[in-house]
Amino acid sequence: MNRRPWVLGGIAGGVFVFLYAPIAWLAVVSFNDSRSLSRITGFSIRWYAELFDDSRVLESLGLTLRLAVTSAVVSTVIGTLAAFGLRRAFPGRGLWTVLLSLPLVVPEVVLGVALLGFCVKLAGIPLGFGALLAAHVAFSLSFVVVVVRARVAGVDHRLEEAAADLGAGPWVAFRTVTLPLVAPAVAAGAAFAFLLSFDDVVTSSYLTGVGSTTLPVFVYAQAGKRGVSPEIVALSTLMVAVSAALLVAGVMLASRRARASTFVESIRDQ
Amino acid sequence: MTEQPGFHPAEEPTPDTFAPVEVGLHGVTKRFSDQTAVDDITLRVHEGEFFSVLGPSGCGKTTLLRMVAGFEHPDAGRIELDGVDMVGVPPYRRDVNTVFQSYALFPHMSVWDNVAYGVKRKGVKGDALKKTVGEHLELVRLSPFAKRRPAQLSGGQQQRVAIARALAAGPRLLLLDEPLGALDAVLRKELRMELMRIQREVGTTFLYVTHDQEEALVLSHRIAVMNAGKLEQVGYPEDVYERPATRFVAGFIGTSNILDAKVSGVDGHRVELDAPGVTRLRAPLHGEVRHGQRVAATVRPEKVHLYDQAGEPPSGWCVLNGTVRDVVYTGVSTQYVVHIPGGGELVAFVQNTRRIDDAGAPGQPVRLAWDPDFTVLLESADD
Incomplete structure (x- = not known):
C-alpha cells in the first residue's frame, strides 16, 4: 500500500474533483464578463450587480432569510426542550424518540404533498410564510433533537447534583451548568436548522404562495424556464457561500469542546 | 448488636470535647427494590467532629451520605441537622455540602468560578465574594491556579478544588464521599494530612465515608463501622481497633x-x-x-x-x-x-x-x- 501512495492520492483527488468541480465552475462563471457559460472572456461582477437590482431576487432573499432565521429559532427552542424531555424516563419514550426522528427519513416529496394537503384542505392555513414556516420547523426539528440529544446524554448527571448540593435550585442549575454544557450542540442544531430551511426546494415548492417565493425555489423555477443564466449562476454561488460558511461554523461549534480538551491535553503532555 | 454478656456492646462514647449534637440519624432505612442498602441506622455526629463511616464497598455508606446530602430519601427514619428534620428538604436548601469522589468540578468554569459557585448562590457579591473565594483557594494552596480550567489540573489538585468549593459555601456539615479514592497511594497519603490540617483549621464538622481503615483511623475523631447496611460499632479509633465489638470489625480493621x-x-x-x-x-x-x-x-x-x-x-x-x-x-x-x-x-x-x-x-x-x-x-x- 505504502509503496504506491499516488494511487490513494489519485483516488482521493478524483473524488474531490467530482464533488467540487461543478461548484468551482459555478464560481468562475459567475465572475465571467460574457453571457456565455462556456467561454471565459474576463473578470466582472456585473451579474452580481444585476442580481441586486432585481426586486424579485431581493424579495425572495428577504423572505428566505426571515424564514430560515424564524424556523431555526422555533425548531431550536422546541427541539432543545424535546431533547431534555427525552432525557427522563417516561412511558412511551422509545416511541416518541422514533416519532421525532421520522421526518429525517420521510421522502421530501411526500412531506411536501402531505403538508400541502394538510394546510389547504384541512387546516386552512394560507400558502406563504406561515405554511412554509410550519413545514420547515417540521423537518428541522428532528435534526435539532438528534444533535442536542446526543450532547444532553453526555452531560454528567453528577455535575447537576454538585450544583444542587452547592445551593442551586433546578432552574439556576440548568442555566449555569447544564445549558452551558449543551450550548455548542444547541448552536450547531440552530445552524443546521437554518441551512435546512435556507436550502430547501422540494417541500417549499409546494407551499410557496403568490409573491412569496423562496430563493431556492426561485432559482429552480428560473433555471427551468430560461435555462441557466449568468444571473442564476451568481445567485447560486452566493447561496453556496452562505451555506458553506454556516456549515463550517456549525461543525466548529459542535466540536469546540472536544478540540479544546485535546488542545489542553497536548499542552499537559509536554 | 449482640446482647450476650461478656462482650463489649457497640456503645457510643459521648465525647465531652464536642458541643451539642449537630447531625442526628434516627432509625434511617433505605431500600432499593429487593435490597436494604441502609438498615435502621441511628447515630449522632457532634459539632466540629471528624466522623468517619467505614465499611467495605456496597455496605451502604455512600447511600447513607447521599441521604444526608438530600439526593436520596430514606424509606424510614429521621435525619436531623441541628435538631431540625431534613427529610423532604431538597439538597439546595440544606446547609450541607459534598466533596464527591468523582470531584464533579464544572468543566466549563475556571477554578475560581468553581469555588465561587456555592458562595454566589448564598447571595454573596463583590468584595465579600472575592475575599471568601481567595481565602479558600489559599486554604487548599491553589491560589496560583485560580484562572485554570479543571482539566488543566492534576487529580490531587482537582480534589483540592472540590474541597475548597464545598467549604467556601460555608456548610454546617461537610460530606466527603471517598474523596481520596481515585488517587494513587502516595498522593492519597499526602492529601490525607492536608485534609486533617484543613479540618482542624476550619473546624467544620466532617462526615467522611471511606473503605480504607487506615485512612479512618488516622483522620477521625470517631468511626462508625458499617457492614451490609447496619452499624457494627461506633467509637474512637482506639476503641474500634483495640476493642472490636464484632467479628466483622475485628476482621475488617487490621489483622485479627x-x-x-x-x-x-x-x-x-x-x-x-x-x-x-x-x-x-x-x-x-x-x-x-x-x-x-x-x-x-x-x-x-x-x-x-x-x-x-x-x-x-x-x-x-x-x-x-x-x-x-x-x-x-x-x-x-x-x-x-x-x-x-x-x-x-x-x-x-x-x-x-x-x-x-x-x-x-x-x-x-x-x-x-x-x-x-x-x-x-x-x-x-x-x-
Whole structure:
C-alpha cells in the first residue's frame, strides 16, 4: 500500500474533483464578463450587480432569510426542550424518540404533498410564510433533537447534583451548568436548522404562495424556464457561500469542546 | 448488636470535647427494590467532629451520605441537622455540602468560578465574594491556579478544588464521599494530612465515608463501622481497633487472630478460657459469662510476643505453643505465621528491634504469649 501512495492520492483527488468541480465552475462563471457559460472572456461582477437590482431576487432573499432565521429559532427552542424531555424516563419514550426522528427519513416529496394537503384542505392555513414556516420547523426539528440529544446524554448527571448540593435550585442549575454544557450542540442544531430551511426546494415548492417565493425555489423555477443564466449562476454561488460558511461554523461549534480538551491535553503532555 | 454478656456492646462514647449534637440519624432505612442498602441506622455526629463511616464497598455508606446530602430519601427514619428534620428538604436548601469522589468540578468554569459557585448562590457579591473565594483557594494552596480550567489540573489538585468549593459555601456539615479514592497511594497519603490540617483549621464538622481503615483511623475523631447496611460499632479509633465489638470489625480493621474458645471459669476480673492447643488463655471480664459458654477470643498480631520453647513469658500471660510455618520480613516488623496443633494458625508481628537470628525459622517450635488485657471476647461464630 505504502509503496504506491499516488494511487490513494489519485483516488482521493478524483473524488474531490467530482464533488467540487461543478461548484468551482459555478464560481468562475459567475465572475465571467460574457453571457456565455462556456467561454471565459474576463473578470466582472456585473451579474452580481444585476442580481441586486432585481426586486424579485431581493424579495425572495428577504423572505428566505426571515424564514430560515424564524424556523431555526422555533425548531431550536422546541427541539432543545424535546431533547431534555427525552432525557427522563417516561412511558412511551422509545416511541416518541422514533416519532421525532421520522421526518429525517420521510421522502421530501411526500412531506411536501402531505403538508400541502394538510394546510389547504384541512387546516386552512394560507400558502406563504406561515405554511412554509410550519413545514420547515417540521423537518428541522428532528435534526435539532438528534444533535442536542446526543450532547444532553453526555452531560454528567453528577455535575447537576454538585450544583444542587452547592445551593442551586433546578432552574439556576440548568442555566449555569447544564445549558452551558449543551450550548455548542444547541448552536450547531440552530445552524443546521437554518441551512435546512435556507436550502430547501422540494417541500417549499409546494407551499410557496403568490409573491412569496423562496430563493431556492426561485432559482429552480428560473433555471427551468430560461435555462441557466449568468444571473442564476451568481445567485447560486452566493447561496453556496452562505451555506458553506454556516456549515463550517456549525461543525466548529459542535466540536469546540472536544478540540479544546485535546488542545489542553497536548499542552499537559509536554 | 449482640446482647450476650461478656462482650463489649457497640456503645457510643459521648465525647465531652464536642458541643451539642449537630447531625442526628434516627432509625434511617433505605431500600432499593429487593435490597436494604441502609438498615435502621441511628447515630449522632457532634459539632466540629471528624466522623468517619467505614465499611467495605456496597455496605451502604455512600447511600447513607447521599441521604444526608438530600439526593436520596430514606424509606424510614429521621435525619436531623441541628435538631431540625431534613427529610423532604431538597439538597439546595440544606446547609450541607459534598466533596464527591468523582470531584464533579464544572468543566466549563475556571477554578475560581468553581469555588465561587456555592458562595454566589448564598447571595454573596463583590468584595465579600472575592475575599471568601481567595481565602479558600489559599486554604487548599491553589491560589496560583485560580484562572485554570479543571482539566488543566492534576487529580490531587482537582480534589483540592472540590474541597475548597464545598467549604467556601460555608456548610454546617461537610460530606466527603471517598474523596481520596481515585488517587494513587502516595498522593492519597499526602492529601490525607492536608485534609486533617484543613479540618482542624476550619473546624467544620466532617462526615467522611471511606473503605480504607487506615485512612479512618488516622483522620477521625470517631468511626462508625458499617457492614451490609447496619452499624457494627461506633467509637474512637482506639476503641474500634483495640476493642472490636464484632467479628466483622475485628476482621475488617487490621489483622485479627481469632480463636474459638469455651469459658472454663472466672478468676477475679479475668475470664479463663479453654481452646485446643492452648496452654493458658484469659481475657478481661466485662459483664457476665456462663461456664461452658462458647466464644471467640481475638488478639491483634502486634500484641503477641514470640519466645523459643525455653522462654518464660511474664506470669499470668496467655501462652500457646506452636510451630513456625511462615516468616515474612516487612521492614518495620517481621510477620510470623505460627501453626497451633489442633488450633489453626496465629499471626505475630514482631518489631525488628533485635538482631535478626534464626530463632523463628520455619519449622521451629515456638511459644506465643501476650498480656491477657489484649484478649477481646466476641460472639462465637456459631451464633
